[in-house]
Amino acid sequence: MSDLFNTYTLWLIIAGAIATYMTRIGGYLLMTRMKSIPPRVEAGLNAVPVAVLTTLVTPTFFDGGYEVKAGMIVALIVGLRFPGLTMLFAGWLLVVTTRHFVG
Structure with a gap:
């Protein structure tokens, strides 16, 4: 210690x-x-959320089991059409249901 x-x-x-x-x-x-934000700086700042999301999702996708991969894919598809909470619930529901019934 x-x-x-x-x-x-x-x-x-x-x-x-x-x-x-x-x-x-x-x-x-x-x-x-700065008086105003230059366009290149603004573009870089706009890319930060995508970079953070990628950093959080990628390790889970590759280290998780098949149910996690399927849940993330379903969440991605649902997220293209519905708001974030619906997307989260759809992915979570698939993972929990798969783990319960398949093991």
Whole structure:
């Protein structure tokens, strides 16, 4: 247990916290000093939600079982036509039903 909390680990956590804080505050300060947002910056900011969603969904899709893959595909198809909560419920329902009846 003492190997987890040595000074190197503590300094690494502190450095990571400082780096995270500086990037967040730096982005805020940079954006507040701009008169208008350039189109390329706006396009990059618009791509952030897609990148985050991809980061969250991809590992689950590839590490999950067949029921998870099927649930995500169904959720994707339902999400093209219906709102987010309906999409979530459809995928969840398929996964739970498959796990209950198939095992």
